[in-house]
Amino acid sequence: xxxxxxxxxxxxxxxxxxxxSLIPASRNHGIPAADDPLILKRVxxxxxxxxAPLTAELRALAGAHGSPEALLAxxxxxxxEVVARAVEERIGALGILxxxxxxxxxxxxxxxxxLGKSPDxxxxxxxxxxxxxxxxLDPVRxxxxxxxxx
Amino acid sequence: MEQxxxxxxxxxxxxxxxxxxxxxxxxxxxxxxxxxxxxxxxYPIASPAWEARPDFSNDPNVRQGPADYPIDARRSEIAPxxxxxxxxxxxxxxxxxPRFHPSDFRVRTLDGVADDWPISYAxxxxxxxxxxxxxxxxxxAGDPAYPPKQPVMPPLPLGKSGAALARGxxxxxxxxxxxxxxxxTVEYDGRARxxxxxxxxxxxxxxxxxxxxxTYWPAxxxxxxxxxxxxxxxxxxxDDHGMASGAIYHEPGGAVRxxxxxxxxxxxxxxxxxxLLLNSVSPRFPDGLANSSGLVGKNLMFHPYGVxxxxxDHALDGNRGPYKGIASHQFYETDLSRxxxxxxxxxxQRGYGPAASALVALQxxxxxxxxxxxxxxxxxxxxxVSIVAVCEDLPEPCNEVTLDPEQTxxxxxxxxxxxxxxxxxxxxxxxFALDRGRELAAAAGAVRLLRQMGPARAAGFHLMGxxxxxxxxxxxxxxxxxxxxxxxNLFIIDGSLFVTxxxxxxxxxxxALALYIASEIKARLSNSTLFD
Numbered sequence: 001x002x003x004x005x006x007x008x009x010x011x012x013x014x015x016x017x018x019x020x021s022l023i024p025a026s027r028n029h030g031i032p033a034a035d036d037p038l039i040l041k042r043v044x045x046x047x048x049x050x051x052a053p054l055t056a057e058l059r060a061l062a063g064a065h066g067s068p069e070a071l072l073a074x075x076x077x078x079x080x081e082v083v084a085r086a087v088e089e090r091i092g093a094l095g096i097l098x099x100x101x102x103x104x105x106x107x108x109x110x111x112x113x114x115l116g117k118s119p120d121x122x123x124x125x126x127x128x129x130x131x132x133x134x135x136x137l138d139p140v141r142x143x144x145x146x147x148x149x150x
Numbered sequence: 151m152e153q154x155x156x157x158x159x160x161x162x163x164x165x166x167x168x169x170x171x172x173x174x175x176x177x178x179x180x181x182x183x184x185x186x187x188x189x190x191x192x193y194p195i196a197s198p199a200w201e202a203r204p205d206f207s208n209d210p211n212v213r214q215g216p217a218d219y220p221i222d223a224r225r226s227e228i229a230p231x232x233x234x235x236x237x238x239x240x241x242x243x244x245x246x247x248p249r250f251h252p253s254d255f256r257v258r259t260l261d262g263v264a265d266d267w268p269i270s271y272a273x274x275x276x277x278x279x280x281x282x283x284x285x286x287x288x289x290x291a292g293d294p295a296y297p298p299k300q301p302v303m304p305p306l307p308l309g310k311s312g313a314a315l316a317r318g319x320x321x322x323x324x325x326x327x328x329x330x331x332x333x334x335t336v337e338y339d340g341r342a343r344x345x346x347x348x349x350x351x352x353x354x355x356x357x358x359x360x361x362x363x364x365t366y367w368p369a370x371x372x373x374x375x376x377x378x379x380x381x382x383x384x385x386x387x388x389d390d391h392g393m394a395s396g397a398i399y400h401e402p403g404g405a406v407r408x409x410x411x412x413x414x415x416x417x418x419x420x421x422x423x424x425x426l427l428l429n430s431v432s433p434r435f436p437d438g439l440a441n442s443s444g445l446v447g448k449n450l451m452f453h454p455y456g457v458x459x460x461x462x463d464h465a466l467d468g469n470r471g472p473y474k475g476i477a478s479h480q481f482y483e484t485d486l487s488r489x490x491x492x493x494x495x496x497x498x499q500r501g502y503g504p505a506a507s508a509l510v511a512l513q514x515x516x517x518x519x520x521x522x523x524x525x526x527x528x529x530x531x532x533x534x535v536s537i538v539a540v541c542e543d544l545p546e547p548c549n550e551v552t553l554d555p556e557q558t559x560x561x562x563x564x565x566x567x568x569x570x571x572x573x574x575x576x577x578x579x580x581x582f583a584l585d586r587g588r589e590l591a592a593a594a595g596a597v598r599l600l601r602q603m604g605p606a607r608a609a610g611f612h613l614m615g616x617x618x619x620x621x622x623x624x625x626x627x628x629x630x631x632x633x634x635x636x637x638x639n640l641f642i643i644d645g646s647l648f649v650t651x652x653x654x655x656x657x658x659x660x661x662a663l664a665l666y667i668a669s670e671i672k673a674r675l676s677n678s679t680l681f682d
Contacts, residue, residue, distance in 0.1 A: 022519040029524055046202065049214075080520055087519060098512060103202035106505040115504060115531060123196040123355040126345025127470035132308020136316040140325055143294045148260060148483050150252030150271045 010068035011058050015047075016040055017072060019101050021083045031114045034105050042107075046100035054096055061086055154180045157397060157411035159383045159426065161185075162238020163657050164644040164664040165417035166366035167281060171668035173373035175675065180409070181375065182399055184382035185217035185235035187363065193353035201505035206352050208233060208242050209608065217382075220557040220565035221421060223610075227572055228452045230421055230610040236379050237363035238419065239657075243611070244350045244473040245359045246497060246655045247287050247332040249278050249662075252297065253483060254652040257544075261484045261491050263575075264544050267649045268621050268630035269666070271297070277662035277669070282330075284369075285360040285661070286338040289330035295479035304335050306344070311466040311500040311535040312475040318594030324480040329497065330658070332360035333472050339365070348469035348503065359472075381407075384563055385430040386414055386439055386640070393681075394439075394640040400561040413671075413680075415641045417664070420450065420613025423646040424551045425566045427617065440617070440634040440642075445627050447552055449545035450570055451615040451651040456494075456539035456580050456604030458587030459510060460596035461530055468532035469503035481586065482653055490578040492542040494653045496587070499536035507531045514600035534600060537590055539583035541604075542653040545615050546573055572605060580604040612656050617646035631670035632663070638681045643667050 020035030032039065047054050062068040065082070074082065087094055105111055109119030156172060158165050161183035172179055194200040208231035210218040217234040233242045252271035257264045275297075282302055289301030305328035308316060319326040333350070334343045344358040357364055371377055380402040387408070389395040396410035416423050424447035430439035438446050478496040481488070502510055511517035511530050518526050554565040572580070584604055591599055620626025623635040632647060634640040643664040645656050652659070674680035 023523050024521060026524045029528075031524070042199075042202070046204075049204070084519060099509060102508040102512060103199075103505045106508050107199040107202050109198070112504060115528070117504060119198065121195055121197050121200050122347040122349065122469075123193070124345075126347055126356070129307050129309040129346050129467050129471040130313075132310075132313045132316075134308065136308070136313065136320060137290075137327070139320055139323075140294065140327060141292060143325065145294050146325060146479065146483065147251050147295055147297065148253040150254070150256045150260075 010062070011055050012044065013072060014058050014062060014068055015043065015097065017079060018083050018097070019043060021076070021080045022087070022098075022101060023105055029114045031111050034101050039104050039108050042104035043097075043100045046104060047096055050096045057090065057094060061090070151408050151410050153410045154178045155411065156180070156413045156415060157182070157409060158415045158417055159397065160238065160417035160419070160422065160644070161236045161367070161377060161379070162417060162419060162644070163240050163362055164660050165415070166237075166362035166370060167284070167661040168415060168417065168643050168664040168668050169375045170284070170366045170370040170373065171665050172671070173370050173375050175672060176374065179375045181377045182381040182383055182397070183236055183377065183379045186379045187236045188241055188353065190353065190355050190357060193355040195347050195349040195352055196355040200349060200352065201503050203352065206242065208351070208611070210234070216560060219425070219559035219563065220554060222554050222557060222565065222567040226568045226570035227607065228454065228570055228605055228610040229607050230568065230613055231608075232419060232421070232613070236367060236377065237361045239611075240361040241353050241363070242351055243657060245332045246474045247282070247285070247330045247658045248477065248495070248654040249296065249299070249330070250652040250654065250659050251295070251482060254650060257492065257650050263491050264650050265620065265625060268619055274659065274662045274666055277665040278658060280665055281658060281661045285332045285365050286334055286341065287330050287332050288335040290328045293327040295325060295327060295482065301330060303338055306331055306333060306335060306472050306475050308475060309467040309471050309500060312498060314462055314466060314535060314594050315498055315537065315590065316476060318590050319478060321593040322590065324478055324590070326476050326478045329474045329477045331472065331474055332657070334358040334360075344472060346471040348471055350473045382559070382561055382563070383426060384561065386416070386426065388432050388434060388439065388637065392434055392637060394637050404561055413639050413641065415643055417644045420616045420645045421551050421566050421568065423642060423644055424616040425553065428553050429564060435636070440627055440636045440640055442636050443623050443625075443627055445618060447550045447616050448547045449615040449618060450549040450551055450568060450613070451543040451545055451648065452570065452610050453612045453651060453653070454541040454543055454572055454576050454580055454605035455609035456541065456583045456587060457601050457606050458537045458584060458591055459514065459534050459600035460537060460591035460594055461534050461598040461600060462595055463533070463597045465532050466501055466535050468501040469506070471500050473500055474498060475500055481583070488582050490575045490582065492544065492575070492579070492653070494539045494541040494579055494583045496590070497538045497540060499538050501532065501535060504531060507534065510534065510600060516600050530600070537587040539580070539587060539604065540653055540655070541576055541579050541583060543576055543651045544573060545618070545650065551616050612645065612651070614645040614648040614651050614656060617642045618649050619647045620649065632667035641667060641671070
């Protein structure tokens with residue numbers, strides 16, 4: 001199957017619509033929806049390893065509404081309700097998709113920047129954290145031993 | 151056929167320590183490892199999208215790499231974690247490095263359950279000390295939960311997350327202490343100090359975390375040990391006298407080779423070791439090698455993990471800093487008024503990266519979809535610290551590793567299947583631990599809790615007990631120094647040996663045991679009693 005055929009498949013269209021409904025764009029935060037092409041591409045890459053169970057689940061979901069086309073024809077509000085209910089009732093089977101969406105979305109540079117985080121990997125720069133107040137340990141230092149001899 | 155003196159199977163925590171300790175004998179020592187060296191530059195933390203790398207998952211069934219073998223965990227409440235490479239699970243471990251308590255070796259005598267170990271804390275104490283110097287362990291002397299000990303470098307920073315939990319512990323009057331961690335807080339033995347990358351469980355690109363590909367193996371190889379990665383051992387062979395004669399293994403690409411050895415040492419972890427022994431069937435050992443006791447694969451122990459995620463009203467460390475920092479042993483020793491025997495420790499998970507934060511919230515059912523998603527997520531990110539209970543699991547013969555009759559690895563060797571159910575004692579302990587975790591979260595100022603779950607299914611980090619040590623064939627697979635009761639030149643040196651699991655991470659004890667067994671072997675080589 002070519003990339004174009006994959007993009008055009010009913011399952012892919014369904015995934016695109018679902019992830020866009022799950023995580024919509026936010027004008028307040030200046031971030032895209034999860035159906036943004038760059039994010040969606042990574043979602044599809046991630047779920048490709050689990051294509052068979054996910055496809056079966058999506059076909060079952062579409063079948064409950066007659067066909068993929070019928071499901072895709074729902075307006076945004078109705079489609080959102082269907083997706084929300086599916087996620088709640090079929091979390092096991094759809095967990096693969098949800099994990100992929102969250103991993104792709106929250107590693108996207110635009111989303112990370114909006115969270116005040118660098119899109120660069122932590123290595124090699126690293127991070128600073130506070131040493132902390134070690135006087136907090138004083139009450140524990142004064143305790144008698146609490147281990148038992150063997 | 152190639153002949154060597156000592157053949158070690160596996161190149162993880164125990165094998166590396168053992169190989170280094172044995173190198174001074176100047177024997178010809180060869181280690182076969184099914185995985186490869188891992189280039190630290192390829193670790194996720196050194197690349198964008200570092201939180202989305204299934205190739206560094208600790209679940210072999212997710213990773214599905216060429217070195218992995220299938221583990222069918224459908225009949226288990228806990229899914230096992232591992233990593234098949236030079237360094238083994240130390241590549242991905244958090245580096246939490248506590249010792250066992252003295253009482254952990256005497257559970258039958260002190261608490262009337264399971265069995266005593268055939269060795270004591272005092273037996274292992276010099277090997278704990280040696281191992282901590284070799285690995286480089288940070289911590290703080292004076293912990294009232296332990297006999298005196300001296301870490302080799304200062305502790306990891308408390309940070310905001312550690313300070314928040316410390317205040318909670320103090321408000322409750324509970325014990326806590328900086329964790330012993332195999333993570334450099336100063337430059338040590340040629341390795342750099344920790345720079346708070348915040349992804350210990352994905353491999354430390356800085357090299358500050360003591361994985362044994364950086365600590366023991368270079369020293370062992372310099373001393374003459376041969377480490378051959380990419381070689382998967384199919385079975386251990388035996389001769390007409392019932393002694394181990396070597397092994398049959400697969401070269402990279404699958405070609406089958408034989409190697410002969412005077413001493414065979416198995417170091418494949420609590421699942422890989424019984425898998426190899428059970429796959430090593432011969433007319434003399436029809437039920438698997440070293441298994442006349444019937445105990446190979448039995449008594450599988452995990453540490454059931456309980457998790458309470460506390461959300462505070464201010465920023466914590468998030469994914470900045472090592473995973474661990476402080477731990478509590480307030481509930482470690484037996485107190486029967488709690489409704490169970492033995493105990494648990496609390497450790498801290500400092501925080502989570504952006505993607506992991508979302509997955510934690512998803513798992514907790516706290517992440518709405520649709521228009522509310524973004525604001526809800528932003529209330530959690532960098533404000534969550536996890537209280538993690540590490541519960542002692544007692545040995546149960548029904549919890550076991552068997553061969554998988556359906557799945558094989560890439561070389562056609564049967565995979566492993568595990569059956570595991572939490573005991574009633576462990577369930578009562580878990581319920582108590584989660585209650586105390588909620589209490590601690592409240593004392594630390596939590597405004598909300600996310601996950602409150604146990605056992606955490608994906609937390610099968612510690613694989614123990616499946617080839618236990620003991621005084622006799624009636625209750626053990628190997629003797630008090632790791633030698634098979636059945637096969638007098640076959641040794642086991644990994645977590646399979648554990649008689650009980652204690653309530654802390656096992657790597658320090660696994661390696662201390664490996665060093666101790668090497669010491670015993672060397673002593674018996676010198677007086678020619680090794681095979682008596």
